[in-house]
Amino acid sequence: AQKITQTQPGMFVQEKEAVTLDCTYDTSDQSYGLFWYKQPSSGEMIFLIYQGSYDEQNATEGRYSLNFQKARKSANLVISASQLGDSAMYFCAMREGYLYSSASKIIFGSGTRLSIRP
């Protein structure tokens, strides 16, 4: 069963608008972490934001915020005031297992291609 689901294969957004990228996950672990990565056309993966399963407040990093709804198992990424440079693939990822465990792995969703229109 798919553990990380990104239902939006592609999105087009007008520059300066806010955009929400959806991510739902499935895990039976009590301790887990959720990540968002950005992948430009050049291929590198850029870490954007992290949310721990026990964190009570939603994570924010500059224009990025993570809308964490634990009961619904969703971890949507919100980008405020989108810029042309935000055009890229965005991957939601989950680390299963205890925070301090060296055995934990990260699994990825299928990604959402975000295109910003000028």
Place this chain on the structure above:
Amino acid sequence: GAVVSQHPSRVICKSGTSVKIECRSLDFQATTMFWYRQFPKQSLMLMATSNEGSKATYEQGVEKDKFLINHASLTLSTLTVTSAHPEDSSFYICSARAWDPSSGNTIYFGEGSWLTVV
């Protein structure tokens, strides 16, 4: 954030030859490194987990003898594609586990390597 360097960024090799890709953590020691493969417009697929000083753990379906992984030091892991064939052409990306007090085990990625086998 932590820096991971991957080399070469692009490589073309002849069918039947072997090619080595290096992954270095530049400003931290990485006891664990990961190798991913990404097909066009798809998500990252974990190939193997590399632990310093021990044998790599391969994911199901990944040929150990074809994709040789060596993690000789805390800052260097190498992936060797042996007897490469055109179907091995892909984007290979490494990552290293870094510990951060705020996010626990976070994965930082190299720039990726485009392999073309002709």
